[in-house]
Amino acid sequence: MPDFRAHFDFDIRFANGGDLSGTGFRLDLPESDLSEAEIGRLLVQHLGLALVDAVELRGLRIVEEPHRGSRGVGDPAGAPVVATARVVDLSHPIRAGLVTYPGLPAPAITPHLTREASRAKYAPGTEFAMDILTMVGNTGTYLDSPFHRYAEGPDLAGLDLSTLVGLRAEVYHLEDAWIPARRGIRPETLADRDVRGAAVLLHTGWDRWFGRPEYGAGAPYLTGEGAQWLIDAGAVLVGIDSLNIDDTESGGERPAHSLLLGAGVHVVEHLTNLRALPPRGARFTAAPPAVVGFGTFPVRAFAEVPA
Template sequence: MRIIDLSSPVNAAAYEPDPVKHEILSPREGALHMSAEMREHFGIEFDPTDLPEGEFLSLDRMSLTTHTGTHVDAPSHYGSRTTYGTGVPRHIDEMPLEWFHARGVVLDLTDQGTGAVGPAELEKAFSRIEYVPSPNEIVLLHTGADRRAGTPEYFTDFVGLDGDAVHMLLDLGVKVIGTDAFSLDAPFGNIIERYRETGDRSVLWPAHFAGREREYCQIERLAHLGDLPEPYGFLVSCFPVKITGAGAGWTRAVALVED
């Protein structure tokens, strides 16, 4: 079994519209921190110089959104109410784990320009690989956008899905849709431009807002989908971090490929 990493890193040095803050305490600073914490919270005095080399453990403090790096969006990310079920969308910590360990299929959309594609383009992609996903399979969209990760263009130049394309996949029984782009929708600028031209509200984030009508999750900011040797016949494992009440959770997404 070969493991292919499909995840992009959380990197404070890379360009992000919502910057990541990463503070690293060295092992020496960790010793001083531990000593101070023991004194404050437990009333215990401990001299950090008693430790080997005067060092304890390093510590990382980070400030970032749950949509930084490869992450899974929960239904609660799409809105506060739904037209299905109880009317209240589930958070990321409430989603079934079996959704995130399943057979996968990757669709090649690298020939598409910036904007949103619909069912016709997905039909062509399925036809090229002579395969249609079965219920509960994870569909991954290989757009090639990950080549621009870490640059401003990563957030402005990519292809997403329109609402009809999302509903087409959900009609097949798909519960999780992934993309190597910043968003499953078209870029913000593209969406606003089309809305101003047409006045059509249906162009406003339809891939996300479809989740107000039907329950599904999406994985955004994947990477290395071009490294998959075959378009199907592999497993995807993308368990989201269990954050209580959150609309998304980071994941170390991987493909499991039999040699």
């Protein structure tokens, strides 16, 4: 394949004042059919310029000519970024009518501005949709902050992002480690790992029933003793792909929530696709919006797994 270069003079104006001009400039091109605007942006990238307001090229010619190593074209620094990790989505999609937890209201999505109505507000060919989402915070895959359980605890806006983003994930694959007669996950099941500073993700396989009546009864959970062990071991976050981190059939007691949130350990419930993660080596993220006075909200939970 032949190489191509652009020959031109240029004038660059900066948004914060000042300008830069050049004559007889030559720039390697990745292909021959770039527009003048695309070549202008390539020039900005090559020169490493910031706060550019406008680029004007004069006397532009594109010629077949061997590359000379322009930054951003044909060299390692400008080569496309090769992904070093795959991203695994661990969240259930939210849709109108979704039942996350039996007895809680399903989300409703209604239009505020339809695309058809927006056409009267914008230039021809320009349209937007704006919708209203009404839902309880406990919808889909969501995170509980301490405020969810304790009035004096940090709300969503008070959470430290460093405890929610890029956490080392310790994934316990427990599909065969619990039985209906003993649904609780105990400390002994968790004690083989160093979980200090980690997101502990409990893969029970219960997510296969999500959105179906079977999801609401007989679900696995974390015992109070298991929660205390994770606190003492230094876990930062605990997530589960089940109905609840607690046993919802225990008559209203919530020891896992009370202990974890009281200790500042975040809780993420209704995860999914944990089977796609290795026991160790992934990085977990689950960050909610910073809503003041709110204790729980859906997250887009995901894990980055080394390729």
